[in-house]
Amino acid sequence: MSPDAGMRMKNSESSCSYTIGVISDTHGMMRQEALDALQGSDLILHAGDVGGQEILDALEAIAPVYAVRGNMDGGSYAQRLPKTQWVEVGDMTIYILHDLDKLDLVPKAAGISMVVSGHTHQWMENHRDGVHYLNPGSAGPRRFSRPVSLAIVHVDGDEIEIHPILLEP
Numbered sequence: 001m002s003p004d005a006g007m008r009m010k011n012s013e014s015s016c017s018y019t020i021g022v023i024s025d026t027h028g029m030m031r032q033e034a035l036d037a038l039q040g041s042d043l044i045l046h047a048g049d050v051g052g053q054e055i056l057d058a059l060e061a062i063a064p065v066y067a068v069r070g071n072m073d074g075g076s077y078a079q080r081l082p083k084t085q086w087v088e089v090g091d092m093t094i095y096i097l098h099d100l101d102k103l104d105l106v107p108k109a110a111g112i113s114m115v116v117s118g119h120t121h122q123w124m125e126n127h128r129d130g131v132h133y134l135n136p137g138s139a140g141p142r143r144f145s146r147p148v149s150l151a152i153v154h155v156d157g158d159e160i161e162i163h164p165i166l167l168e169p
Helices: 032-038 053-060
Strands: 017-023 043-046 065-067 084-089 092-097 114-116 123-128 131-136 149-156 159-166
Touching: 017 032, 017 131, 032 053, 032 149, 043 053, 043 084, 053 065, 065 084, 123 149, 123 159, 131 149, 131 159
Parallel strands: 017 043, 043 065, 092 114, 114 131
Antiparallel strands: 017 149, 084 092, 123 131, 149 159
């Protein structure tokens, strides 16, 4: 798949500060704690396994949503979701997909600043070869003994600060 797959959104106000809510693997369960944590987001990224249009509607009530289709997404709402999305925020480009193991490009070569994924239901944050990688974990039903979480990302120009948000003790 080419680097142009998915959707591009360019914000005309480059070098501004943004707050991005990052959520994944809701599987049809929207926790009030997640909605509360996402308040104040300028946009929300959902890394797949949404579980229903009502999840997207609840998130859209907070901020614009850029979502991708996960392996468990089906039905008419899911057919409208791309498998990948490109989102340009300020001076950075974010690439969203559900399963990081299916990454179909070289992020640094494609000019990507951050890769957002889901699928594993496990928080993961690292930085390699000049690219940030983030999996916010699962914000839906608890799976195994993994925490229920999402992330808030603060972007200022090309600077990124990632904050994990635990939704249950």
